[in-house]
Amino acid sequence: MSLKDYLERNKEKHENKVFYVTDEKQQAQYIKMFKDNDMEAVMMNTVIDTHFIQFLEMNESGVKFLRIDSDLSESMKDKETSSDENSQKEISENLEKLFKENLNNDKLKIKVEALKTATLPGMILMSEQARRIQEMSRMYGGFNFGGMYAEEETLVLNSNNGLIKSLLSLKDKEDRKEDVKLICEHIYDLAKMSHKQLEPDDMTRFIERSNSLLSKLASGQ
Numbered sequence: 001m002s003l004k005d006y007l008e009r010n011k012e013k014h015e016n017k018v019f020y021v022t023d024e025k026q027q028a029q030y031i032k033m034f035k036d037n038d039m040e041a042v043m044m045n046t047v048i049d050t051h052f053i054q055f056l057e058m059n060e061s062g063v064k065f066l067r068i069d070s071d072l073s074e075s076m077k078d079k080e081t082s083s084d085e086n087s088q089k090e091i092s093e094n095l096e097k098l099f100k101e102n103l104n105n106d107k108l109k110i111k112v113e114a115l116k117t118a119t120l121p122g123m124i125l126m127s128e129q130a131r132r133i134q135e136m137s138r139m140y141g142g143f144n145f146g147g148m149y150a151e152e153e154t155l156v157l158n159s160n161n162g163l164i165k166s167l168l169s170l171k172d173k174e175d176r177k178e179d180v181k182l183i184c185e186h187i188y189d190l191a192k193m194s195h196k197q198l199e200p201d202d203m204t205r206f207i208e209r210s211n212s213l214l215s216k217l218a219s220g221q
Contacts (some may be wrong), residue, residue, distance in 0.1 A: 003056065006042065007063065013039055013075040018065045020044040020053075029123065029194035030068040036117050037076050041068050050135075069195055070128040078114040078160055088114065091159050091168065098171050099155065102184035109154040121161040122187045124195035125154045155191060163187070179216070182209055 006018060019034070019041040021027055034041050044053065053065045092112035100106055111125075130152030157164055167183060170176045189206045192198060198206060 001042075003060065003063070006040065010040060014073050016062050016064060017071075017073075018042065018063065019068050019071075019073075020049075020065060021068050022049075026196065027068050027194075029120070033076060033115075033117050033120065033123075034068065037073070039073060039075060064128070066128045067131065069124065070126055070131060072113060072125060072156060076115055076117070078116050088112070088159065094168060094171065095157050095159070095164065098167065098180070099157070099184050099188070102181045103188055109152075110157065111154050112157045112159050114160045115158045116160075118158070118160045118162070120158050121163045122155055122157050122191040124191045125156055126152050126195070153195075155188060157187075182213060185209060186213065 003018070007016065010017075019039070021031060021041050021043050022045050024031065024043075024045075031041065057063060057065060095112050096110045099110055100108060159165070163183065164187075167180060170180050186206075186209055189198065189202065189209075192202070193206075
């Protein structure tokens with residue numbers, strides 16, 4: 001399939017944008033979302049593809065290449081649910097406050113969207129520009145380019161997901177505060193795991209938390 005064919009086939013869903021995959025296993029959750037929404041992404045998993053993308057962007061005016069985990073297409077959003085702006089705004093504010101408090105991270109960027117894929121509670125997005133800067137930094141031995149885009153990851157929470165809805169109903173119950181914290185942390189880690197490998201300490205905490213959640217289920221708490 002040529003670039004022209006791809007752009008023509010997908011212009012109704014994301015005009016002049018080419019979504020691509022670099023790692024089928026690591027980006028499996030994002031690939032599934034694309035398939036669920038009848039969207040296409042191209043495989044670009046070799047070293048030379050990075051230079052090829054830059055070449056095409058310079059020569060194809062207006063065309064942007066975006067890795068599959070860098071942007072959320074409008075085609076993935078549930079527009080009927082999102083149409084109630086006042087309700088969605090209140091949900092967004094409550095969820096943002098809830099997660100920042102329980103993750104103890106005021107700087108975390110959080111965005112709430114009503115997605116068509118209701119089974120997914122959360123996902124991580126990183127802008128294409130930020131990721132390219134980070135990759136360039138690694139190529140040059142960790143040079144930080146003035147600290148640009150150091151913290152560009154965004155946690156996207158799905159307000160259509162059952163677990164997210166349950167969190168909102170539990171947030172004011174004093175006897176469930178520990179459970180709410182565990183769930184928030186677990187959703188965040190699961191989202192990160194779909195985006196990249198967890199750091200060793202984060203993985204250790206994830207396993208310990210998983211065991212704690214399983215123990216609660218087994219004991220009927």
